[in-house]
Amino acid sequence: MVVQLKNVLISDEVDPKCVQILQSNGIEVVQNVTLSKEQLIAEIPKYDGLIVRSATRVTADVINAGVNLKIIGRAGTGVDNIDADAATRRGIIVMNTPGGNTLSAAEHTCTLLIALTRNLGAASLSMKEGKWDRKKFMGTELFGKTLAIIGLGRIGKEVALRMQSFGMTTIGFDPLVSPAESATFNTEWLSLEEIWPRADYITLHTPLIPQTKNLINDDVFAKCKKGIRIVNCARGGIIDEDALLRALESGQCAAAGLDVFLEEPPKDYTLVKHPNVIATPHLGASTIEAQSRVAEEIAQQFVDLVQGKCLFGAINASALTNALSASSQPWVQLGEQLGRIASLLTKDFALKNVDIELFGESLKNGGSYFIASVMVGYLSLTPLGGGDAASSKLNLINAPVFAKQSGITTKATWKNELPAEHVKVNFQGAGGEAFELQGTVAGKNNLLLSVQGHAFKIPATLNGNIVVYRAQKAVSVADVLTAAAKDGVEVVAVSASEVKNSQGFGIINLASPATGKLDNLSTVVDAHANTL
Numbered sequence: 407m408v409v410q411l412k413n414v415l416i417s418d419e420v421d422p423k424c425v426q427i428l429q430s431n432g433i434e435v436v437q438n439v440t441l442s443k444e445q446l447i448a449e450i451p452k453y454d455g456l457i458v459r460s461a462t463r464v465t466a467d468v469i470n471a472g473v474n475l476k477i478i479g480r481a482g483t484g485v486d487n488i489d490a491d492a493a494t495r496r497g498i499i500v501m502n503t504p505g506g507n508t509l510s511a512a513e514h515t516c517t518l519l520i521a522l523t524r525n526l527g528a529a530s531l532s533m534k535e536g537k538w539d540r541k542k543f544m545g546t547e548l549f550g551k552t553l554a555i556i557g558l559g560r561i562g563k564e565v566a567l568r569m570q571s572f573g574m575t576t577i578g579f580d581p582l583v584s585p586a587e588s589a590t591f592n593t594e595w596l597s598l599e600e601i602w603p604r605a606d607y608i609t610l611h612t613p614l615i616p617q618t619k620n621l622i623n624d625d626v627f628a629k630c631k632k633g634i635r636i637v638n639c640a641r642g643g644i645i646d647e648d649a650l651l652r653a654l655e656s657g658q659c660a661a662a663g664l665d666v667f668l669e670e671p672p673k674d675y676t677l678v679k680h681p682n683v684i685a686t687p688h689l690g691a692s693t694i695e696a697q698s699r700v701a702e703e704i705a706q707q708f709v710d711l712v713q714g715k716c717l718f719g720a721i722n723a724s725a726l727t728n729a730l731s732a733s734s735q736p737w738v739q740l741g742e743q744l745g746r747i748a749s750l751l752t753k754d755f756a757l758k759n760v761d762i763e764l765f766g767e768s769l770k771n772g773g774s775y776f777i778a779s780v781m782v783g784y785l786s787l788t789p790l791g792g793g794d795a796a797s798s799k800l801n802l803i804n805a806p807v808f809a810k811q812s813g814i815t816t817k818a819t820w821k822n823e824l825p826a827e828h829v830k831v832n833f834q835g836a837g838g839e840a841f842e843l844q845g846t847v848a849g850k851n852n853l854l855l856s857v858q859g860h861a862f863k864i865p866a867t868l869n870g871n872i873v874v875y876r877a878q879k880a881v882s883v884a885d886v887l888t889a890a891a892k893d894g895v896e897v898v899a900v901s902a903s904e905v906k907n908s909q910g911f912g913i914i915n916l917a918s919p920a921t922g923k924l925d926n927l928s929t930v931v932d933a934h935a936n937t938l
């Protein structure tokens with residue numbers, strides 16, 4: 407899948423390096439950070455790409471208005487402001503810059519942990535009011551205390567390493583990080599239930615997802631030591647803000663450091679104004695270094711994608727990962743062509759399963775894109791996908807989603823067997839029907855090797871305009887040419903498979919697309935025209 411980007415809209419404050427890199431690679435850029443949602447919806451149809459930080463809400467209505475959108479880039483980590491499902495259905499790539507602001511966010515978390523243990527915010531405010539109150543702001547040492555880290559990913563790990571230098575014991579939980587991996591950065595992996603009563607401090611470093619929404623709630627505060635201190639530099643909504651306020655008021659929670667909020671900016675400042683809260687307006691990634699890095703990274707990731715060099719940072723386009731290289735392109739096309747042929751010749755059955763076998767070293771990593779390309783071809787000729795597939799531009803990103811939605815299961819297996827470099831695709835119907843195609847690539851040519859086990863003596867070329875047919879008997883080339891001439895189509899080549907059990911298949915290559923009906927050809931064979 408080649409991604410062409412003529413222009414990009416940047417709708418948030420992003421370091422100027424982003425604009426420079428895009429422009430120097432021939433991509434037009436408009437930066438407008440003042441757009442209301444309605445203005446963004448009105449503007450977005452003009453653009454191929456969109457770059458945001460966390461301020462722009464890229465909702466489904468923005469995405470659906472972006473009729474030319476091919477890619478949405480997040481100059482930062484969290485993508486919860488982008489409706490990635492809506493983008494995937496539209497075949498739009500969503501990418502972020504994982505890691506670009508990790509160190510800044512980790513440092514900001516440590517800053518908040520230190521600040522809240524020594525009442526820095528309140529003490530500083532009091533001095534600005536002309537007071538010298540040394541008694542009121544008695545603090546606690548971090549040394550010897552236990553810090554619980556919820557989410558042991560990039561930022562969680564960096565926070566652990568930094569806070570250990572203060573003599574803190576770090577414990578943590580992450581469903582995707584093993585106890586052994588966690589031990590490599592001296593953090594004891596524990597279940598959440600084990601963590602709550604042991605922690606003196608809690609810091610949150612997960613994404614905001616259904617499993618983490620209100621993860622810290624009244625029940626959790628009740629299980630913690632009295633005087634627990636908590637920092638949230640991840641996402642608003644991971645702490646139930648009402649529960650936090652109750653815990654602060656009862657003294658169950660001694661202090662909270664908050665960089666992120668359920669609503670940004672918050673409408674209600676009660677929590678922020680609590681004397682034991684230190685709050686910053688989502689500044690975790692706001693450093694010169696992090697902003698420079700994420701701006702450069704997102705722009706370079708766009709450029710690398712357009713140049714077909716690599717795909718990095720995409721969160722919804724696994725099929726594209728190995729599909730960009732020049733050597734993969736003909737196989738992507740072949741998959742699409744085989745999908746279309748199957749769609750044309752299996753109109754009588756409801757597709758349930760597609761089983762793909764890939765042979766040869768060059769197809770070792772081809773499974774995900776080959777499945778996707780077969781589904782692009784198949785679905786493009788069907789009304790499947792609840793109308794979505796028909797109304798969206800099908801591509802390698804959204805075709806697997808529509809297939810799944812239509813109840814079609816898919817599987818690809820790589821086999822290190824001879825003959826090498828070919829594919830076998832088995833389409834299975836709900837009624838137990840089976841339809842098998844085999845194909846290969848030779849240079850720039852996509853070739854059909856067999857249909858239903860009926861081999862082509864000379865592989866049929868699938869490039870360009872073709873008619874694919876099924877015949878109940880051997881058909882002479884002369885009959886095909888005569889019928890095609892009567893239908894007004896110019897034939898370039900005819901390839902017929904062997905005929906077995908009164909059935910054979912063929913490909914007729916045409917000089918130009920068959921625009922009219924193929925009535926005469928259809929008296930000779932069961933013919934279906936297609937431009938592949």
Ligand SMILES: NC(=O)c1ccc[n+]([C@@H]2O[C@H](COP(=O)([O-])OP(=O)(O)OC[C@H]3O[C@@H](n4cnc5c(N)ncnc54)[C@H](O)[C@@H]3O)[C@@H](O)[C@H]2O)c1
Nearest residue numbers: 483484511557559560561580582611612613639640690691
């Ligand atoms: N305040 C800021 O400005 C700022 C800056 C950067 C990142 N962030 C946010 O910080 C968070 C972490 O970022 P990161 O780069 O470390 O991400 P990451 O993907 O490297 O790590 C997140 C970790 O959370 C884990 N996780 C998922 N569900 C979990 C659950 N239910 N319980 C415990 N752990 C769970 C994941 O397995 C993963 O290891 C994200 O929400 C990101 O948006 C905020």
Ligand SMILES: O=C(O)[C@H](O)COP(=O)(O)O
Nearest residue numbers: 459460461482483484691
């Ligand atoms: O997820 C992130 O990258 C941070 O929350 C930073 O957000 P920002 O780019 O809006 O500062």
